[in-house]
Amino acid sequence: MPYWLMKSEPDEFSIHDLQRLRTARWDGVRNYQARNFMRAMAEGDLFLFYHSSCPEPGVAGIGRIENGPFPDPTALDPKSPYHSSKATADNNPWVARDVSFIETFPHVIPLTRLRELDALADFSLTQKGSRLSVMPVTDAQWHAILACR
Known part of the structure; x- marks a missing residue:
């Protein structure tokens, strides 16, 4: 089973919000590579919920x-901060996914x-300048991160 990491600013949407809602729409991704990863996901895949742009960024839990x-x-809503002026109802390049809560760490x-983890030396998240909001996680990386909880 492929694994993923998805970032969200906890002031906007946190693992606790997902826990409360149980299921929610993951939207607002406006990077083509991250969008392609979202397209590649399969129903039932698990992801690490990562809190970003906050005092202590890190992995906060697991979703599906x-x-x-x-x-x-x-993308079509002019009032949304994620509005895309080039998107139309017939040609919307941006995708969303429904996600559900599994666990809060x-x-x-x-x-x-x-x-600090050797197993994550090649993980794009741990590289300087990595800004992707959605990324794949290998089996070894997944288990190394879960061992830290």
Whole structure:
């Protein structure tokens, strides 16, 4: 089973929000490579929920992909911060996914800790300048991160 990492700013949408809602739409991705990863996901795939752009960025829990990709409605909404002026109802390049809650970790596994792990030396998340909001996670990387919780 492929694994993924998906980033969200906890002030906007956190693992605790997903826990409360149980299922939610993951939208607003506006990077083509991250979008392609979202298209590659399969129903049932698991992902690490990563809190980004906050005082202590890190892995906060686990979620599951619930369905196939569908057009991201925020791209068409002029009031949305994720509005895309080039997207139309007939040609919307952006996708969203429904995700569900699996687990909240007792403590966020901080990025500083992840960078210390030899098993994550080649993981794009731990590389300087990595800004992708969605990325694949290998089986070895998944297990190395889960061992930290």
